[in-house]
Amino acid sequence: MITLWHYLAVAAALFGIGLVGFLTRRNMITMFLCAEMMFQGVAINFVAFARYHGNLQGQVFVLFIIAVAACEAGIALALFLMLYRRGKSLDASTWQSLRETGVPPAVDTEPLEIEVKVEDEHLAPAGVRPKHIPTEEEAARV
């Protein structure tokens, strides 16, 4: 028999995974999704307690959680759009100048691996101008 405690444990684990994602990831969209996942963990708690006590108060709470999550989504996505226009990046660390005074800035020491694209020398992909631009002599010879 699945008891209340099973649901509470699963909800705690879901909340924890969301918390880890929110603390470690730097893409603002992923951070936002992780925060939503933490909301879901709390919602499971409320619904499980509603079932346990045999009344609907917990489900009403979850309705309010959904309303607040919708507000948060609207504000957060508008904020991302504005920050992206200013910083040209979704990286939350772009805005680390907002940090507390006296805290050293986080510096990325390790370089990112840059994928080197090997382009076909003979065939240019459609729509892209070939790198080798014919000189006037060559053009005249054709």
Added chain:
Amino acid sequence: MNLFALTPMQESAGQIALAAVLAIAGFGFLLPQPRGRRVAPGIAALIAAAGVFVAWLYSTFGQPMPDIIGTVLFCFFSVGALGFGSVLVAQVNPGRGAIAFAFVILSTCGLFLLLAAPFLMAATIIIYAGAIIVTFLFVLMLSHAGGPSDENNRSREPWLGSLAGFAFVGLVLFSLYLSHGGPDSASAAESLKTTQRLPAQVLTADERNTLLAAVEKLDTVETQLAGDNVPSANKNRVAEDFEGIHDQIGTVVGSTTLSRDGSVLTRLEKVPMRPGEKLSPLRTDQQAKTVIRDTLEIRKLNEEAFKDLSNNLLDDKTKKSLPTVKAEYHKLREELVLLAGVGQLPARNVGNLGYILYADHLLAVELAGTLLLVATIGAIAIAQRKGAVA
């Protein structure tokens, strides 16, 4: 010192700590890093953490499983939620993360359905379907195509972040263990088991059946009370029938004339050691308190109705008229049906949610509406481009 002579509490704490450490290692390996992440050991550690977590759940709260389908569905949905949640956290590509989040939402909705919340399931799916599509749009619009980038391929302190998150989860789980019955509760846990079911058990199935049977019998016997007077030939039979019902209700709610406690009160309330001593409830939650109050009410109604009926039949001087007695029995019947249904969620989920929302939480509904309005205005104000060409 014997290392294996651990108390159940130490054993449980050890299991939780092991699961937390494995999960920290898993996410430490899996979170994106510029030097490349180590996928195989990370996934192995996460699976091991999940295994230890399930073993701990089973050894602490697990019981023989009479409800196979419910258990299987619960496992399916919770594994789905936790698994896709891990994918969302560890995924480099935010678009794939959004898809994983959609599956987290679907799994959570399955859990809602198992918990008898169909309206919340529908509402969550509808609202989050929109939210996920908008998120998708943002990912497509804002992320740079191709090549590693700072925001996707770097993590902020992966090891410390996982440590913070899973230390928190470990503490929550340990407090769950403590609240579940305490460290030394082999016998106490057994007695608690019945109260831990979903929904919490205030009435046993036997008591519920007894009450409903009494209601049914009341309905059939009541026809004999038609008219203003019971024919004298029938009086004995009617009195016997009603005495039977009186006793049947009395076994559940107790009876003052027979001076005994009903089964509900002995289960929910401590029996007073000395006469006149105040009763102290064994269970102090709101539901048990309501049930105790209703039980005492029904006991009083039952006694009164039966006394009035006997007086009427015996042609006592102080007798009440038959319609009055019938009205008393009607009231008793309604209260019995209400008591028998305690602890069950109403079948009309949406209607009752709406009723509670607008009867008990009207101010909160208004505030939530205002909040949504303010959020809309705020979103427009934030996102508008200053000095943009119209």
